Amino acid sequence: xxxxxxxxEYFMTGDVACAEGAxxxxxxxxxxxxxxxxxxxxxxxxxxxxxxxxxxIQMEDEIAAMAAILGASWGGVKSMTATSGxxxxxxxxxxxxxxxxxxxxxxxxVQRGGPSTGLPTHGAQSDMMQARWGSHGHYEIIAMAxxxxxxxxxxxxxxxxxxxxxxxxxxxxxxxxxxxxxEKVIIPKAKLLEIVSRPKPKGRKDRFKPFxxxxxxxxxxxxxxxxxxLHITGLTHNEKGYPVxxxxxxxxxxxxxxxxxxxxxxxxxxxxxxLLDDAEIVVVSYGISARTSMAAVAEARKLGIKAGLLxxxxxxxxxxxxxxxxADRVKGxxxxxxxxGQIHREVERCAGNKVPVFLVGHPGGTVIHPDSVVNLxxxxx
Amino acid sequence: MQEIPTPSKxxxxxxxxDLIRTDRIPHIWCPGCGIGTVFSACLAxxxxxxxxxxxxxxxxGIGCSxxxxxxxxxxxxxxxxxxxxxxxxxxxxxxxxxxIVVFSGDGDLFAIGGNHFIHAARRNMDITVICVNNLNxxxxxxxxxxxxxxxxxxxxxxxxxxxxxxxxxxxxYACGATYVARWTMLHTRDLxxxxxxxxxxxxxxxxxxxxxxxxxxxxxxxxxxxxMLKVYQEKAxxxxxxxxxxxxxxxxxxxxxxxxxxLDRPTFxxxxxxxxxxxxxxxxxxxxxx
Numbered sequence: 022x023x024x025x026x027x028x029x030e031y032f033m034t035g036d037v038a039c040a041e042g043a044x045x046x047x048x049x050x051x052x053x054x055x056x057x058x059x060x061x062x063x064x065x066x067x068x069x070x071x072x073x074x075x076x077x078i079q080m081e082d083e084i085a086a087m088a089a090i091l092g093a094s095w096g097g098v099k100s101m102t103a104t105s106g107x108x109x110x111x112x113x114x115x116x117x118x119x120x121x122x123x124x125x126x127x128x129x130x131v132q133r134g135g136p137s138t139g140l141p142t143h144g145a146q147s148d149m150m151q152a153r154w155g156s157h158g159h160y161e162i163i164a165m166a167x168x169x170x171x172x173x174x175x176x177x178x179x180x181x182x183x184x185x186x187x188x189x190x191x192x193x194x195x196x197x198x199x200x201x202x203x204e205k206v207i208i209p210k211a212k213l214l215e216i217v218s219r220p221k222p223k224g225r226k227d228r229f230k231p232f233x234x235x236x237x238x239x240x241x242x243x244x245x246x247x248x249x250x251l252h253i254t255g256l257t258h259n260e261k262g263y264p265v266x267x268x269x270x271x272x273x274x275x276x277x278x279x280x281x282x283x284x285x286x287x288x289x290x291x292x293x294x295x296l297l298d299d300a301e302i303v304v305v306s307y308g309i310s311a312r313t314s315m316a317a318v319a320e321a322r323k324l325g326i327k328a329g330l331l332x333x334x335x336x337x338x339x340x341x342x343x344x345x346x347x348a349d350r351v352k353g354x355x356x357x358x359x360x361x362g363q364i365h366r367e368v369e370r371c372a373g374n375k376v377p378v379f380l381v382g383h384p385g386g387t388v389i390h391p392d393s394v395v396n397l398x399x400x401x402x
Numbered sequence: 403m404q405e406i407p408t409p410s411k412x413x414x415x416x417x418x419x420d421l422i423r424t425d426r427i428p429h430i431w432c433p434g435c436g437i438g439t440v441f442s443a444c445l446a447x448x449x450x451x452x453x454x455x456x457x458x459x460x461x462x463g464i465g466c467s468x469x470x471x472x473x474x475x476x477x478x479x480x481x482x483x484x485x486x487x488x489x490x491x492x493x494x495x496x497x498x499x500x501x502i503v504v505f506s507g508d509g510d511l512f513a514i515g516g517n518h519f520i521h522a523a524r525r526n527m528d529i530t531v532i533c534v535n536n537l538n539x540x541x542x543x544x545x546x547x548x549x550x551x552x553x554x555x556x557x558x559x560x561x562x563x564x565x566x567x568x569x570x571x572x573x574x575y576a577c578g579a580t581y582v583a584r585w586t587m588l589h590t591r592d593l594x595x596x597x598x599x600x601x602x603x604x605x606x607x608x609x610x611x612x613x614x615x616x617x618x619x620x621x622x623x624x625x626x627x628x629x630m631l632k633v634y635q636e637k638a639x640x641x642x643x644x645x646x647x648x649x650x651x652x653x654x655x656x657x658x659x660x661x662x663x664x665l666d667r668p669t670f671x672x673x674x675x676x677x678x679x680x681x682x683x684x685x686x687x688x689x690x691x692x
Contacts, residue, residue: 022681050496052488071678076495078670080488081521088485088518089492092461095479096496118482245477245493246457246500252423252472254480263426264472264480 023072026211033206035199036103038170039129040065041208042177043101047216048127049075050100052089054082054108057141058197059131062103083108087115090126094119095253097244099181099218103129105197106139106148109155116190117156118255120278123188123232123240125219127180130192131200134385144197145385146308147360152192153337159275161282163289164192164337166307170204176334182217183289187281188239194336196359198309198388222249230260232274238281282338291334292343296322300329302402303347305368306357307333310389314357317394326398336364344371352402354378357394359385377401421445421455423475430469432540434620434627436587436613440534441470443590443611444505447597448476458501461490463515466541466615467507467534474505484515487522490529498528498671501601508535508549512568516548523577523606525670530600530607533570534587536615544618551651555622572646574608575663581607582663584649586634587614589659596661605669612657633657 026045033041040062043051051070053063063079070077075098080086083104090100104112109130119126132148134140148155152164163183167173173195184191222229222241226248232240240260243249256264257271282289295315297303302321306314311332321328331347333340344354344367353376356365365380372378381397383389416422422445431437448458455476462471464483471478481489486504494502504511511519511533522529538556539545546556546563549570553562574582581603585593593611600607614620614630633653642660649658668676675683 050492052492071674074679074682076674078491078495080491081517084485085488085491085518085521088481088488089495091481092479092489092492092494093496094492096493096500098496100492100496114482115485118485244497245459245479246497248456249477250475251477252480253478254472255482256480263423 022074024211025073026214027208028210029208031206031208032203033170034061034201034203035167035170035173035195036061036131036201037065038174038206039103039177039193039195040069042174043127043181044069044073045208045211045214046099046178046181047218048099048101048181049073050090050093050098051077052080052086052093052100052102053077054080054086054104056105056108058133058200059103059105059129061200062129062131083111084115087112087128091115091119091122091124094124094126095245099125099185101127101129103131105131105133105141106135107137109148109151113155117158117160119190120156120160120162121255122253123242123278124190125184125188125242126190127177127184128190128192130194132194132196140386142197143386144309144388145359146196146310147363147385149194149336149358149360149363152194159279161279162192162337163187163189163282163335164194165291165334166194166336167199168308168311168332169199170202170206173199174206174208178214178216182215185217185219186239187285188219188242194308196309231262232258232260232277234277234281238277238284286338289335289338290340292340293332293334295330295332297329297331299327301327301352302329302355302398303351304328304330304355304357304394305333305344305364306330307336307364310357310359313389313391314394316391317398320391320395321398324395324399326402328398333364339367339371341371344368348372348375352376355381355394355397357381357389359383359389418442418445418449421449421475423473426473429473431466432617434614434616435466436536437467437470437534439587439590440532440593440611440613441473441505443594444503444532444597445474446594447601448503450594451598451601453501453601457499458503459493461486461493461502461504463506463510465507465510465539466536467505468510470505484510484518486510487515487518487529487531491522491527494527494529495671502529503601504529504531506533507540508533508537509539509547512570513548520577523574523579523608526578526580526605526667528604528606528669528671530597530609532597532609532611534611534613535570536613536619538615538619540615540618544615544622551653556619567651569646569650570610571608571649571662575646578606579608579663580605580665580667582646583661584610584612584659586612586638586657586659588631588634589638592659605667
């Protein structure tokens with residue numbers, strides 16, 4: 022047996038670092054389907070999972086891959102899949118099943134240009150709103166955006182921890198550039214990693230209700246085959262898990278699946294900053310574009326423009342409070358992202374009409390050059 | 403004052419009560435529907451098979467038959483439309499100790515979920531798939547299905563079905579299923595025996611159970627509720643080991659029933675362990691461990 026945590030220093034792509042993060046987090050099942058630029062995650066898992074007594078299966082499509090990881094999760098195993106835009110679209114219905122049945126798992130989207138088949142080998146960040154609202158119905162979701170292979174290693178662990186803690190599919194919204202970029206990745210010793218597993222039920226099995234929330238709003242979760250006679254359905258259900266077609270039950274279930282996220286925002290939301298404390302202009306960005314933005318902010322400072330960077334690590338739930346507070350003291354925002362304004366709209370919404378919000382966007386296919394951001398800062402502020 | 407009678411000590415109403423979520427009864431199935439009979443046969447088979455029921459899971463998709471998972475008192479999962487088999491695949495691979503029965507309808511398993519059926523059979527995933535075939539989409543009010551006979555009427559083929567239906571046992575066989583049988587819900591004992599055999603058998607097992615839908619199919623095809631049962635009685639030809647290519651359903655000439663395929667080949671997990679996890683195989687081998 023090779024170790025699950027490959028402690029050491031490596032030169033690794035983001036995709037491989039993501040797979041290693043998953044293994045370190047305790048992932049032991051991967052259901053996948055090949056798609057550029059996410060295939061390398063599946064390939065790495067196909068090699069590595071048997072080393073740690075896990076199981077890899079290439080399913081017949083992404084719908085099946087998503088269904089399989091939900092099944093595996095109820096089998097008591099931490100599970101994951103990885104895909105890109107077209108596959109992400111196919112997974113949407115079962116991501117909704119995961120939300121409704123409160124099933125922990127991790128879904129990675131290595132974003133490429135869209136719509137449709139788009140730009141399979143070129144990066145974009147244009148599935149950000151699909152991550153938020155892609156499955157039908159109203160719900161809360163957790164999505165995170167890493168900015169480097171090193172960060173994707175850690176964020177994959179964080180994604181598993183959050184999915185286990187809050188019982189829902191957690192999305193890693195990376196991009197082709199991070200996925201295919203090779204950089205130094207340090208994998209620490211296993212004992213230094215914080216690993217969270219789903220809350221386990223206690224007490225009498227015959228009285229157990231699978232959706233009675235615990236103190237943080239999340240119900241403990243048994244696995245199939247443990248004697249709980251679970252019934253789990255994608256229909257609107259009560260705390261017992263039984264379908265009930267009633268307005269009240271719908272409200273109760275919706276409250277549970279949305280409030281467990283809304284009431285724990287401080288625990289879920291992660292952001293990072295660069296020269297933000299005295300900034301008058303805030304560049305808001307994430308993923309690969311945050312690196313562009315960092316270079317632009319440094320350049321702008323040289324030109325005497327007091328710019329700072331707010332890097333969103335958690336995209337959903339959106340860090341609304343931070344943007345609102347900044348809007349009270351800064352002169353404006355610039356959103357930088359490889360799409361034509363998705364997170365930009367969120368920044369606009371939270372900034373209200375207090376200060377102007379500008380977009381440095383790109384239709385996809387390449388990184389945004391720092392000069393585009395610097396030029397906008399020079400012209401506007 | 404009128405005396406309120408005290409209820410007698412609770413006796414089981416039905417020998418299968420311990421496998422039913424009685425708190426979910428009444429069920430949704432219509433008068434004359436055959437799903438309940440197939441469901442009972444399945445429960446009787448589960449009970450009679452001697453398998454560990456605590457380690458037994460039922461997975462369903464969407465539709466009338468898909469509601470079975472909501473009535474069985476086992477760990478049970480009611481998934482999305484067509485996706486019971488890939489969900490079951492993940493469950494089985496996560497915990498190979500589980501016995502998994504997929505109980506769903508013809509529309510769920512063979513139209514929207516057809517691709518998953520094909521691949522689970524090809525992989526010889528160790529699960530039992532029971533398909534209640536009622537020739538139409540019952541829950542949505544009687545639309546044409548991949549199993550609706552040619553020229554039969556439905557709400558979406560109002561003059562008659564222009565398409566040709568699947569021969570399900572042939573499809574299962576061609577895809578690699580290691581156990582294939584077909585019965586009607588009227589042949590309850592044979593059906594029960596067959597399900598028992600399938601549950602106890604390693605590998606991908608498939609049982610087609612023909613079942614009437616008088617409300618949505620019969621009504622539009624000049625069949626009274628008992629007519630379909632009479633057809634099952636009079637037109638059934640029991641022919642074990644029949645060539646799967648001869649199993650197209652013909653309600654005029656006859657419906658061939660029986661066990662058609664019963665063979666052995668390695669399951670996905672056996673092959674995966676052999677090739678990828680030989681250590682696990684050794685650990686689980688009692689001879690090597692003794």
